[in-house]
Amino acid sequence: MTSEKPVVDVTPEVIGEPNILSQRLAALRRQGKTIGLVPTMGALHEGHLSLVRRSRQMCDVTAVSIFVNPTQFAPGEDYEKYPRVLEADLEALASAGGADFVLAPSPAAMYPEGFDAHVHIGGVTKRLEGECRPTHFDGVAVVVLKLFNMSGADVAFFGQKDYQQAAVIQKMVRDLNLQVKIEVCPIVREADGLAMSSRNKYLSAEERAQAPVLKKALDLAKEQIEAGNRDTADLKHQMRRLISAVPSAAIDYISIADPATLEELDSVGGPAVILLAVKIGATRLIDNIVIP
Amino acid sequence: MTSEKPVVDVTPEVIGEPNILSQRLAALRRQGKTIGLVPTMGALHEGHLSLVRRSRQMCDVTAVSIFVNPTQFAPGEDYEKYPRVLEADLEALASAGGADFVLAPSPAAMYPEGFDAHVHIGGVTKRLEGECRPTHFDGVAVVVLKLFNMSGADVAFFGQKDYQQAAVIQKMVRDLNLQVKIEVCPIVREADGLAMSSRNKYLSAEERAQAPVLKKALDLAKEQIEAGNRDTADLKHQMRRLISAVPSAAIDYISIADPATLEELDSVGGPAVILLAVKIGATRLIDNIVIP
Numbered sequence: 187m188t189s190e191k192p193v194v195d196v197t198p199e200v201i202g203e204p205n206i207l208s209q210r211l212a213a214l215r216r217q218g219k220t221i222g223l224v225p226t227m228g229a230l231h232e233g234h235l236s237l238v239r240r241s242r243q244m245c246d247v248t249a250v251s252i253f254v255n256p257t258q259f260a261p262g263e264d265y266e267k268y269p270r271v272l273e274a275d276l277e278a279l280a281s282a283g284g285a286d287f288v289l290a291p292s293p294a295a296m297y298p299e300g301f302d303a304h305v306h307i308g309g310v311t312k313r314l315e316g317e318c319r320p321t322h323f324d325g326v327a328v329v330v331l332k333l334f335n336m337s338g339a340d341v342a343f344f345g346q347k348d349y350q351q352a353a354v355i356q357k358m359v360r361d362l363n364l365q366v367k368i369e370v371c372p373i374v375r376e377a378d379g380l381a382m383s384s385r386n387k388y389l390s391a392e393e394r395a396q397a398p399v400l401k402k403a404l405d406l407a408k409e410q411i412e413a414g415n416r417d418t419a420d421l422k423h424q425m426r427r428l429i430s431a432v433p434s435a436a437i438d439y440i441s442i443a444d445p446a447t448l449e450e451l452d453s454v455g456g457p458a459v460i461l462l463a464v465k466i467g468a469t470r471l472i473d474n475i476v477i478p
Numbered sequence: 479m480t481s482e483k484p485v486v487d488v489t490p491e492v493i494g495e496p497n498i499l500s501q502r503l504a505a506l507r508r509q510g511k512t513i514g515l516v517p518t519m520g521a522l523h524e525g526h527l528s529l530v531r532r533s534r535q536m537c538d539v540t541a542v543s544i545f546v547n548p549t550q551f552a553p554g555e556d557y558e559k560y561p562r563v564l565e566a567d568l569e570a571l572a573s574a575g576g577a578d579f580v581l582a583p584s585p586a587a588m589y590p591e592g593f594d595a596h597v598h599i600g601g602v603t604k605r606l607e608g609e610c611r612p613t614h615f616d617g618v619a620v621v622v623l624k625l626f627n628m629s630g631a632d633v634a635f636f637g638q639k640d641y642q643q644a645a646v647i648q649k650m651v652r653d654l655n656l657q658v659k660i661e662v663c664p665i666v667r668e669a670d671g672l673a674m675s676s677r678n679k680y681l682s683a684e685e686r687a688q689a690p691v692l693k694k695a696l697d698l699a700k701e702q703i704e705a706g707n708r709d710t711a712d713l714k715h716q717m718r719r720l721i722s723a724v725p726s727a728a729i730d731y732i733s734i735a736d737p738a739t740l741e742e743l744d745s746v747g748g749p750a751v752i753l754l755a756v757k758i759g760a761t762r763l764i765d766n767i768v769i770p
Contacts, residue, residue, distance in 0.1 A: 204655055212657065216510070302600030303653035309594045328654075336655035361595035362620075363496055363628035365504065 196284040198250070200276070204296065204336045207289050211249065211337050219246035223339035223366075224285070225330060228252040229269040229384035233374040235282040237343035240371055242283060245341055249287040250279065251333055256293055258325030269384055289333075296332065305331055307361065310353045310448050314461060315472070318438050323354050330355055334366050341367045345374075347381050349461055349474040353448060373473075375401065381473045388469040392434070397466050399432045404475040407442070407460050411477055416453040418442040421460075429464060438463035438470065445476060488576040490542070492568070496588065496628045499581050503541065503629050511538035515631035515658075516577070517622060520544040521561040521676035525666040527574040529635035532663055534575060537633055541579040542571065543625055548585055550617030561676055581625075588624065597623055599653065602645045602740050606753060607764070610730050615646050622647055626658050633659045637666075639673050641753055641766040645740060665765070667693065673765045680761040684726070689758050691724045696767040699734070699752050703769055708745040710734040713752075721756060730755035730762065737768060 201207045211221050222245030224237045230252075241248040252275055259265035272290055279285055304324065311323040334342065344352045352370045359368055374382045379401035380394075389397055403425040410421055422440045429435050442451050445459045454477065461474040493499045503513050514537030516529045522544075533540040544567055551557035564582055571577055596616065603615040626634065636644045644662045651660055666674045671693035672686075681689055695717040702713055714732045721727050734743050737751045746769065753766040 208655065208657055218508070300601065301653050303650060304596075304598040304600070306596040306598075307594065308596070309592065332655045335657060338657060358595060361593050362597075363500065363624045365500060365627060365630060 194283070195280075196286055198276070198279065198285045198288040200288045200290055202289075202291050202295060204289065204291060204332070207249065207287060208336045208338070210287060211247065211339075214247050215338055220340045221245060221337060222248045223333060223337045223342040224248065224250045225333050225342065225344070226250060226252055227254045227268065227384065228275050228290075229271055229387070230275045230278040231374075231382045231384065231386075233345050233347060233382040235278060236374050237345060237371050238279065238282050238285055240369060241341065241343050242285070244369070247287070248285045249289060249337055249339070250285045251289040251291075251337075253289070253291055253296060253329070255296070255325060255329040257297070257328055258322050260319060260321055263319070264385070264388075267388075269387055296329070303328060305358070307354050307358050310350065310357050313443075313448060313450075314439055314441055315350050315463070318463060323351070326351055326354065327358055331358065331362070331364075334364055339366050341369055343369045343371060346370050346476075347373045347383065347473065349459060349476075350448060353446075379405075381471075383471060385469055385471065389466060393467045393469065396432045396434050397471060399429050399435060400462060400464055400471055400473040403428045403440075403462065404460055404473060408475055408477060411454050411458075416455065418451050418453060421454075425460075425462070429462075432466075434467045436465040438465060487572075488578055490568070490571065490577045490580040492580045492582055494581075494583050494587055496581065496583060496624070499541065499579060500628045500630070502579060503539065503631075506539050507630055512632045513537060513629060514540045515625060515629045515634040516540065516542045517625050517634065517636070518542060518544055519546045519560065519676065520567050520582075521563055521679070522567045522570040523666075523674045523676065525637050525639060525674040527570060528666050529637060529663050530571065530574050530577055532661060533633065533635050534577070536661070539579070540577045541581060541629055541631070542577045543581040543583075543629075545581070545583055545588060545621070547588070547617060547621040549589070549620055550614050552611060552613055555611070556677070556680075559680075561679055588621070595620060597650070599646050599650045602642065602649050605735075605740060605742075606731055606733055607642050607755070610755060615643070618643055618646065619650055623650065623654070623656075626656055631658050633661055635661045635663060638662050638768075639665045639675065639765065641751060641768075642740060645738070671697075673763075675763060677761055677763065681758060685759045685761065688724045688726050689763060691721050691727060692754060692756055692763055692765040695720045695732075695754065696752055696765060700767055700769060703746050703750075708747065710743050710745060713746075717752075717754070721754075724758075726759045728757040730757060 222241030224241050226234050254268050305327040306324050307327050316323055356368050378398045380398045407421045425440050441461045445457050458477040463472045514533030516533050518526050546560045597619040598616050599619050608615050648660050670690045672690045699713045717732050733753045737749050750769040755764045
């Protein structure tokens, strides 16, 4: 499972029914194959494709799920307009060497009539995204738990861009004794530093030009810390000043936190993670950087 | 997995740490062995032992968990006084031919410092036990989900005595895409009809003599239905009259319900389940009977 394998192009079987995926993967598991799962909401970009490549290196079989999960959107968020581009996603997957299975279910296949299960992970869900989007992580937890269960994955791959999401999932794995290993892969960025995100498509040309300010603010704080500035209030003040100079930007939060618990730090005495959420025009973007 | 195998006596490995059980069972699964799980709270009686025997017939490996789960008891219920008799349980298991593994964890091993996961199954949890014990099924769901995950069981065995519990678990399996098969095994009864329960130990001699009234009331309704009485109000009235004649008995509920949804029936037109909860002195007993 940990040895790196040469990548051979494969064309995925595209599956709509979770039970069919479960049957296919159970048969492969019985043959001793290891299963890698890459959960996505589609609109695949290089960030997603890096997860798929990593899965193909680490596991015998790779399943990619493409599902815009309604339970993790609140009313008034962008569930309806979130990009749904399955054909383009399959082409993008092919360009990355492919995957063995693509699960592309309907909402009714994931949440059939009478569905009534709720999963809540406490602690690490409370702040930041959890505060801005109070029902978000419950929706993430239930869909990811379903995907873990239906796939029986040995390893599941998530991007570091959604840092808090990865922390919530790792907490769920521990608390619920799930046997899946979570691999968190590095953020993939555009040439100008903007973290890749399916939501970048929402940006106007002008907003797109201003969006790299998130990464610039993270870099500013990182340089300051490396230069010996430990004062998180001052660091956040400097980040805020930099971002506020951008006309389209409105800060949701800036946090300098413990990398494991995501509790706010008063001063940077060891490892830390700097996280932020900023609206660029109407588009809410998140980004983060880990300070070792 | 479905073929019946000759039973050979085995002495269990007794394990306290969930992670150790996971490792042992993962290794056996990789060898192609099927895993049967019998979740119990200990104080094993013939009802539990019938589940263990069934697991040993159906599966290559049988794991029995013995854990008085604090999250399914409300304050003021019998968590503290619930019988904990591991040595006697191991003897009882041996008398039934044994099991391969016994998981007997401490509360801290199941719910370590910082544990903060919540699972709620709606619908079928709302009435009956869910109404009398509002937090009970959330506690059942979380512990059973943890046991399913840590064991990777192919089949899990539950007694029909806890009819609603089995329905909740089957709903959880469907809603969360769990790949475990749920086997619900028949109620095992004392010679006078009293359903076996670890809580029967709480009964005084006098109460024990009166406790079979639960089964008598179920039988009365069943006979009436077989004789053509479809009127659930009348059936419940007759059951209530029979039970009320017993000095130590206080009825919590009597229900004649749809076997799948547990919704109350006005008249018996097809399959039904009759369920009741009755306090005999200070001891709350439940029982049920399925009408095909």
